[in-house]
Amino acid sequence: MITALFGAVESGVIYAIMALGVYLSFRILDFPDLTVDGSFVTGAAIAAIMIVNGQNPFLATFVAVIAGFLAGCVTGLLHTKGKINPLLSGILMMIALYSINLRIMGRSNVPLLNEESFFTKIEGVWASMGLDNLFNSIGSAIGLGESLPATWSVLFSMIILTIIIKILTDMFLKTQVGLALRATGDNKRMIRSFSANTDQLTILGLGLSNALVALSGALIAQYGSFADVGMGIGMIIIGLASVIIGEAIFGTRTIAVTTFAVIGGAVIYRIVVTLALRVDFLETGDMKLITATIVVLSLIVPKMVDAQKEKSRKRKRQSERLQEATAKGEEEYAATKSDSQSI
Known part of the structure; x- marks a missing residue:
């Protein structure tokens, strides 16, 4: 159980x-980009074949990012220059x-079982620094050393990389270009009135989004x-689930809180799926x-909670108004009674 978690x-x-990439397209640009299901596999395919x-492996990963960026740009061109519907543009590119x-790939599946990868390189770096033993010692110290695979260095490295990408994303979205990108998603007509090129901003945003996905x-x-050529099927739903759960x-x-929420949502999503698959009547x-x-639950439950809170607030306001009206009526009655007695 612990190993699975x-x-x-x-x-x-x-x-x-990947969820950060989906956040850029769906939340920042307000663009329903289904290219994600294809560009995710493109990144995997290019890295694997190289x-x-x-x-x-580092060069292969970098080339995969460039390919994802180009795929996103093509989707942007189909929409902005080809005047194709945003949803259809993504579907066509996918x-x-x-x-x-x-x-x-040349075939539907490319195995990497005995190949040197990004992670073996990273593990080698940590091992040369003597930190792999430190990670495993920490695991043993908290009583998890025998239950967990010896990949603390992989987790630690990925946390660092993801945080770096998060910080860079936050910084970019606060620049002039980033603010223009956010404004493009909010109101294209308004940003056009300031002489901003919304077509270029859309292409750039989709390129960056799919670069992260790749x-x-x-x-x-x-x-x-x-x-595998089919590993990207439903990836857009996983990205949306991460964004929605995190938010x-x-x-x-x-922005900083939201990007952190997206990362947290992705981790929570994987944990929920892992726990769900351990239920007897569910299969892989x-x-x-x-x-x-x-x-569905992530979309419905928050709305139900908000609706319940709104009902509670309305009942509270009605109760307060009733109390105020009652108090005011008592004061008026007392004043009227006092006047009649004085007469």
């Missing part, structure tokens, strides 16, 4: 990068990427030691159903 947190931190051909990904795909492929639990007061094939159920 550890793995859920580990993979959740990697998927959080590693199999002897390329450095379909096109399926064939492109097959071309890249990075997550590349890391997941190396983490799971395989890339519902942690709130959206500021039910994962998509579990995901859909989580998203």
Whole structure:
């Protein structure tokens, strides 16, 4: 059980990068970008095929990010220059990427079982610094050393990488370009009145979004030691689930809080799925159903809670008004009685 939860947190931190990409397109740009299901696999496919051909895993991961950025830009061009509906633009690019990904891999699945990956490189760095033993010692000290896989360094490294990406995202969204990007998602007509090029901003935003998605795909492929042409199916739902769960639990007061919420939502989502799959009547094939159920609950429950709170506030206001009216009536009655007595 503990091992499963550890793995859920580990993979959740990697998927959080993808969730940040979905947050940029859906929340910041208000663009329903379904390219995610394709660009996630593109990142995985490029990283896998380059590693199999002897390329450095860091270089392979970087090239995957560039490919994801270009895929997002093409979606943006289809919408802004081709005047195609946003939803349809994403669907068209997602379909096109399926064939492109097959071309890249040459087959439907590329195993990486005996290949050097991003994570083996990272583990080697920590080992050379003598920190891998430190991580395992910490696990043993809290009584988890024998229950957990010896991948503390992987988790620690991914937490650092995800936090760095979060901070960079926060900083970017506070720049002039980032503010213009946010304004484009809120009100295109308004930002156009300030002579901003909303087409370029949309293309840039979608490019950055899919770059993060492709990075997550590349890391997941190396983490799971395989890339599969179907591994991106439903990825947009997982990203949305992470965003919705995070926003519902942690709130959206500021950009920094919201991006943290997205990361937290991704980790919580993976933990919930892991726990759900341990229920006897659920199987691995039910994962998509579990995901859909989580998203539905994440959308409905907060609204039900808000509606209940609003009813409570209305009842409280009505009660206060009734008390005020009663008190005012008593005062008027007392004043009238006093006047009649004086007469």
